Amino acid sequence: MAARIIDGKAEAARLRAAVRDEAAAFTTRHGLAPGLRVIIVGDDPASRAYVRTKTRMAAEAGIAGELIELPETSTTVELLSRIERLNDDPATHGILVQLPLPAHMDAEAVLRAIDPGKDVDGFHPLNVGRLFSAGRSLPEDLLVPCTPWGCLHLLRTTLGSDGLAGCHAVVIGRSNIVGKPMAALLLGADCTVTVAHSRTRDLPELCRRADILVAAIGRAEMVRGDWIKPGAVVIDVGINRVATGDGGSRLVGDVAFAEAIRVADAITPVPGGVGPVTVACLLRNTLIAAQASTRRTGSPAPR
């Protein structure tokens, strides 16, 4: 039987609707909408189009999103001073610096400069440390990286909230953005976790032992159908643009979808899987940051 296709678009719409309700309540109570600032450096057209989607989705959810576009030639110091101003701005609850930054910039210094309470990507070392030292329940105010949080959410909706316990989860990819935080979240959900990477020996054989397979490699359709354990749940984080015969292009994941769907129990498509849930999580993190800021300082803008 063909696998269930996990509907990331529908799940993202549900998440955004919940954010919209709470954002409206926040705005009524505080006279100020949750505010998100997205900074993009350079003029890569794909990245620019993509961050515009984020700010549009924010507006639809009642979050005041603003896009800050800086030239490719900006210096690290200029970006840092921009971030400091946003750190001090009470109308800014969430700050996201689109990655990758131009090679001449010090990305680590930039991520460290963001106020951890406004770090809606969850990439600041303080938030990374809190995630890795969390137990089986996460602190309510913790800002968790959006993509792995979205993957966990999709796994919970597919397997049920207790359905992950005891599963062997294999994560392919060890990035700070996906692989490592994904492993921390799966451990917290009582999975037995293996993190694989480019130096892993006999990757297909390891994957065949996974009840949950998370592919975050960045190589189009690398995971084949015969790498998948029958009945496994497959989460495909890859977003790769590949050329089609007619001179156009299309998006594919890191998993050969047409093969995998014959073996797996459930699988996320690309597009329409992890991507939309990632954006919904960004909005959710902005709301969490806004709510936490009022607990720290009282009302952000008393009327």
Ligand SMILES: Nc1nc(=O)c2c([nH]1)NC[C@@H]1CN(c3ccc(C(=O)N[C@@H](CCC(=O)O)C(=O)O)cc3)C=[N+]21
């Ligand atoms: N600081 C930072 N935080 C990020 O979260 C971040 C980043 N930098 N840099 C780039 C990557 C990439 N990323 C995506 C999220 C959603 C879709 C998404 O919604 N994709 C749609 C398709 C979009 C299309 O059609 O082109 C889908 O999968 O259905 C894509 C890509 C977040 N990133």
